[in-house]
Amino acid sequence: MKTEDLIAALAADTRPRPGVAHRLARALPVALAVTLGAFLLFWGLRSDLAAALASPAVLKPLVPLVPAVLAGVLALTLSRPEARGGFPVAGLWIIGAGLLAGFGAALVGGGLSGLNRALATPSLLTCLTSIPALSLPLLGAALWALSAGAPRRPGVVGWLAGLAAGGAAAAIYAFYCDQDAALFVLPAYGAAIMIVAALGGVVGTRALAW
């Protein structure tokens, strides 16, 4: 087929195509409803929720939400082939460094034995499985929407989608989890979110290639 013939065939295909944002607007509410429904059905709210929300534990849902939003914005941006990262990249680095510093400070305060004690609870396994499980509908929706994009680096954008989905799932899971110690929350939530990010990276490398 000659190039001019191909062009004629392309020009005949004038149906408008929904972009990433459009697909996200369609898929994300559904995914969020599934995740929230599953959460209320199988996990439920912690019994001392009111007291927890009046304590520093209120940060548990808020902290993962900030990098999640930044990662989501960045994934959307980078789904355009000519785009550059811009301010969300710096934001993510700063937050990452801040969280590591927070973990370091908590570790200095509690020591390795404190860390071992904080993590020696069945809640660790629950956390490491629940957050990825709750994130799956969100990650699926994000990757489906982003597959309409044209990222220069599909793996990176998939990883960011995983970070966003994992962070959002962690924020939801925080309403169930009654472990409020920084030495538990920072490593356990962090690891759970990174599992989702890695999954997003692996799937995205293939699913977002074009």
Place this chain on the structure above:
Amino acid sequence: MQEPEPTWEALMIAANRGDGAAYRRLLLAVTPVLRGVVRARGAALGPEGCEDVVQEVLLAIHLKRQTWREDAPLRPWLYAIARHKVADAFRARGRRIDLPIEDFADALPAPLGPDPTVAGDMEKMLGQLEPRAADILRGFGQRGETVAETASRLRMTEGAVRVALHRALKSLARLRERMME
């Protein structure tokens, strides 16, 4: 009186509104520039191999056109798509290539050569498509059919023809992808 040449952005915006003629005009204007870059970079592929790459880029531009923002200039977007696909194509053919973006902006448009446009890969791909999909593509491409003509020839509704055409182009891109792996 001569009409001023519409910008590539104006053509693409019209294309997004369903103006096939504007879209065709845009793709015809873009192709020589793409061909210039690919030939300058990939002389070793031969004219036919280069034309295969040009067609891959055109297909990607088409299937990813929704990632262009209408308030942005078209060229940076276009060159980013082209660069990605050209690098891809060279990698698939076992050649690494370093492709500075300036190459696109500076490339001299290349006219059609003697007869390099009966690109080999595309024929192979069409052969692997479902016969009806290949037939619809050839109808639009080689015989210049309209949607209405294809619809009446194949006893389909015009809506079904549009959907089938779009699916055929997507399968074509997927087949290419698979061929490269």
